Amino acid sequence: MLIVGIALCYLLGCSVxxxxxxxxxxxEITGCSFLIGMGLETVFLFLLDIVQLHFTSFxxxxxxxxxxxxxxxxxxxTLKVFKEKFNDLKASTSAINYVAVFLFxxxxxxxxxxxxxxxxxxxxxxxxxxxxxxLARVIALEGKLKISLFQYNLQGxxxxxxxxxxxxxxxxxxxxxxxxxxxxxxFFLSLLTLFYSFVKTYTNTVxxxxxxxxxxxTPELYAHAALALGNMPTAAYICPAVLATYIWLDRNDxxxxxxxxxxxxxxxWIRSDAIAFxxxxxxxxxxxxxxxxxxxxxxxxxxxxxxxxxxWLLYVKLKIQLPQASRFDLSIGYNTYRLSTMxxxxxxxxxxxxxxxxxxxxxxxxxxxxxxxxxxxNAALAFKNGIKIxxxxxxxxxxxxxxxxxxxxxxxxxxxxxxxxxxxxxxxASSFKRGMFYFIPIVLFYTATCHSSKILFGKLExxxxxx
Amino acid sequence: MAxxxxxxxxxxxxxxxxASSSGFSVGPFFRNFIIIFLLSVIFIGxxxxxxxxxxxxxxxxxLQTLKERPGNHDERINEIEHRINEIExxxxxxxxxxxxxxxxxxFVAFGVQDQIDKVTAExxxxxxxxxxxxxxxxxxxHTYRLLDFINANSPSxxxxxxxxxxxxxxxxRWNYVYDPGWVEYFIYPRLCxxxxxxxxNPELARRITHVLIVNGIGYDKLKYDVPLDKREKVCLLPxxxxxxxxxxxxxxxxxx
Numbered sequence: 001m002l003i004v005g006i007a008l009c010y011l012l013g014c015s016v017x018x019x020x021x022x023x024x025x026x027x028e029i030t031g032c033s034f035l036i037g038m039g040l041e042t043v044f045l046f047l048l049d050i051v052q053l054h055f056t057s058f059x060x061x062x063x064x065x066x067x068x069x070x071x072x073x074x075x076x077x078t079l080k081v082f083k084e085k086f087n088d089l090k091a092s093t094s095a096i097n098y099v100a101v102f103l104f105x106x107x108x109x110x111x112x113x114x115x116x117x118x119x120x121x122x123x124x125x126x127x128x129x130x131x132x133x134x135l136a137r138v139i140a141l142e143g144k145l146k147i148s149l150f151q152y153n154l155q156g157x158x159x160x161x162x163x164x165x166x167x168x169x170x171x172x173x174x175x176x177x178x179x180x181x182x183x184x185x186x187f188f189l190s191l192l193t194l195f196y197s198f199v200k201t202y203t204n205t206v207x208x209x210x211x212x213x214x215x216x217x218t219p220e221l222y223a224h225a226a227l228a229l230g231n232m233p234t235a236a237y238i239c240p241a242v243l244a245t246y247i248w249l250d251r252n253d254x255x256x257x258x259x260x261x262x263x264x265x266x267x268x269w270i271r272s273d274a275i276a277f278x279x280x281x282x283x284x285x286x287x288x289x290x291x292x293x294x295x296x297x298x299x300x301x302x303x304x305x306x307x308x309x310x311x312w313l314l315y316v317k318l319k320i321q322l323p324q325a326s327r328f329d330l331s332i333g334y335n336t337y338r339l340s341t342m343x344x345x346x347x348x349x350x351x352x353x354x355x356x357x358x359x360x361x362x363x364x365x366x367x368x369x370x371x372x373x374x375x376x377x378n379a380a381l382a383f384k385n386g387i388k389i390x391x392x393x394x395x396x397x398x399x400x401x402x403x404x405x406x407x408x409x410x411x412x413x414x415x416x417x418x419x420x421x422x423x424x425x426x427x428x429a430s431s432f433k434r435g436m437f438y439f440i441p442i443v444l445f446y447t448a449t450c451h452s453s454k455i456l457f458g459k460l461e462x463x464x465x466x467x
Numbered sequence: 468m469a470x471x472x473x474x475x476x477x478x479x480x481x482x483x484x485x486a487s488s489s490g491f492s493v494g495p496f497f498r499n500f501i502i503i504f505l506l507s508v509i510f511i512g513x514x515x516x517x518x519x520x521x522x523x524x525x526x527x528x529x530l531q532t533l534k535e536r537p538g539n540h541d542e543r544i545n546e547i548e549h550r551i552n553e554i555e556x557x558x559x560x561x562x563x564x565x566x567x568x569x570x571x572x573x574f575v576a577f578g579v580q581d582q583i584d585k586v587t588a589e590x591x592x593x594x595x596x597x598x599x600x601x602x603x604x605x606x607x608x609h610t611y612r613l614l615d616f617i618n619a620n621s622p623s624x625x626x627x628x629x630x631x632x633x634x635x636x637x638x639x640r641w642n643y644v645y646d647p648g649w650v651e652y653f654i655y656p657r658l659c660x661x662x663x664x665x666x667x668n669p670e671l672a673r674r675i676t677h678v679l680i681v682n683g684i685g686y687d688k689l690k691y692d693v694p695l696d697k698r699e700k701v702c703l704l705p706x707x708x709x710x711x712x713x714x715x716x717x718x719x720x721x722x723x
Contacts, residue, residue, distance in 0.1 A: 124604065
């Protein structure tokens with residue numbers, strides 16, 4: 001039964017991807033299918049809750065089938081497209097790239113081992129027990145989003161989070177899963193597949209494989225591929241949302257505009273505080289449309305990206321009606337202790353340094369260090385060859401990183417310690433640390449596709465092929 | 468100018484291609500091999516940077532065993548502590564940059580199957596029955612037996628009064644059995660409320676059916692008296708006078 005549920009989720013996502021555009025690569029289709037499919041399954045749960053229909057696997061199967069059939073009216077054409085894509089894949093792999101195969105084998109082995117670990121242990125993390133998995137199990141049992149635990153304030157902190165993450169757990173529970181962690185594996189797989197395909201758009205297979213390996217092997221991210229926590233899945237949505245939008249802006253490719261907007265919508269459907277990333281992406285778009293004056297696109301993007309955020313906000317206010325103190329204390333002003341604590345932790349994370357109980361190097365390995373090294377090399381190259389040649393449209397990506405990080409940092413600066421029942425130091429060592437995942441695919445994408453890397457990997461490819 | 472110039476067909480015999488009929492080319496193969504070799508050297512180099520850490524789990528295990536074992540083992544304890552300190556404080560920038568990768572490769576990628584086999588053997592304890600979710604939770608959550616005991620000894624509509632946080636927060640053996648948000652995961656559909664928070668949730672407080680006694684704390688919440696000689700340290704008692712003898716559990720011995 002669980003296989004049916006997951007297959008339906010993939011089919012639904014794949015149908016949407018093919019409806020958006022038939023020109024996506026197979027890797028993009030595979031990665032997006034699960035993310036969009038699971039996102040839509042939780043939208044179904046939300047809509048069923050609104051119309052007060054209790055969730056059952058039968059109801060979900062029916063809804064899925066109706067949606068899949070409606071989206072596949074041109075099924076023979078879709079089949080033809082897939083046939084062509086598979087033929088193209090066969091043709092492109094006729095000359096074996098041994099280096100890529102070698103790197104792929106390492107990725108596959110690491111993925112296999114972390115999956116074994118993930119599927120062996122049931123969720124036992126504090127946040128999962130007090131919130132995510134508890135909500136998921138009770139939602140599946142009671143067949144509604146506003147479960148009885150809200151009445152007694154026993155729902156946990158994630159009770160007011162949008163339902164994508166714990167809803168995805170409920171979805172697999174409804175299909176008979178004993179533990180929901182298969183979902184974590186599939187989120188991780190989607191993140192890796194999409195990252196690979198986006199990097200591959202700009203560089204060669206070896207570079208794309210190598211950077212996918214660096215992404216997957218990032219120690220803290222790899223550890224989270226075996227934990228039932230929401231940060232890695234959120235990164236799985238933020239990665240395609242930001243990178244697809246960037247590719248749309250850079251290459252003016254319409255299909256990436258649609259993919260970016262849909263994924264951005266799901267970012268705030270998995271975590272409301274991802275709204276900071278929506279704002280940063282809108283800034284990135286604004287920088288570009290400032291020149292083209294195509295403001296219509298900006299508004300369409302904003303509407304698609306913000307709609308889920310507003311819908312959930314209204315649901316919490318009107319249906320859940322949970323009395324809540326504000327998570328943010330905007331009257332905080334200038335607080336030296338808080339700022340210096342936050343800056344010290346941030347410095348440790350970004351420059352692989354130790355600070356109190358954390359060590360940036362142990363957590364994120366070479367990710368941020370290599371980003372800064374690449375940035376410095378490119379800045380030096382820009383002096384020699386000109387900014388436009390070296391940076392091109394990548395200033396958009398850098399602007400995004402800067403704005404998103406600024407907003408993310410500010411979010412924590414104004415956080416209300418009393419409401420969170422945690423000190424700023426402990427928040428920096430836990431929540432902030434895990435939130436750094438959202439930046440990892442983006443900074444690695446820059447490192448992989450920047451001017452200096454392209455030169456380096458171009459030379460490597462020339463040597464490899466003997467061209 | 469010369470770039471666009473068409474070269475006339477040469478009379479020289481064409482250089483013999485190294486490719487076979489299947490398209491296999493020796494040149495590119497060796498070039499690929501060289502890159503793979505270099506990558507392997509880099510990966511192994513990164514791995515060996517922190518290979519001393521392999522000793523850590525055994526050292527920590529031995530240290531714990533010696534500390535628990537009666538007798539004088541000071542010399543060996545000092546030796547182990549010195550070695551652990553030597554490994555843990557070897558923190559050059561390059562080493563710490565790659566230490567996370569070492570741990571993940573050595574302890575997760577290479578070690579996960581062994582760990583799972585070890586845990587499975589430990590839980591199965593000689594039997595060959597497949598492990599359930601409950602078995603694994605029991606292994607991970609050291610108060611699981613107590614929580615399971617609550618489920619076995621109270622009706623599904625029970626409301627449990629948990630001990631106050633400040634009475635147990637310094638005793639890690641009872642971690643989180645005072646936290647309603649945490650306990651609820653294990654006892655649903657039963658409900659729970661923490662002692663001292665009754666005013667925040669008066670409706671639930673009115674419905675309390677059972678009191679969870681831990682470390683002998685909570686007898687004052689019962690609406691009847693339990694003789695001192697019959698007071699168990701850990702048990703679940705109905706808030707109103709029971710008909711039978713109070714149920715007790717032996718979780719203190721099973722908790723680790």
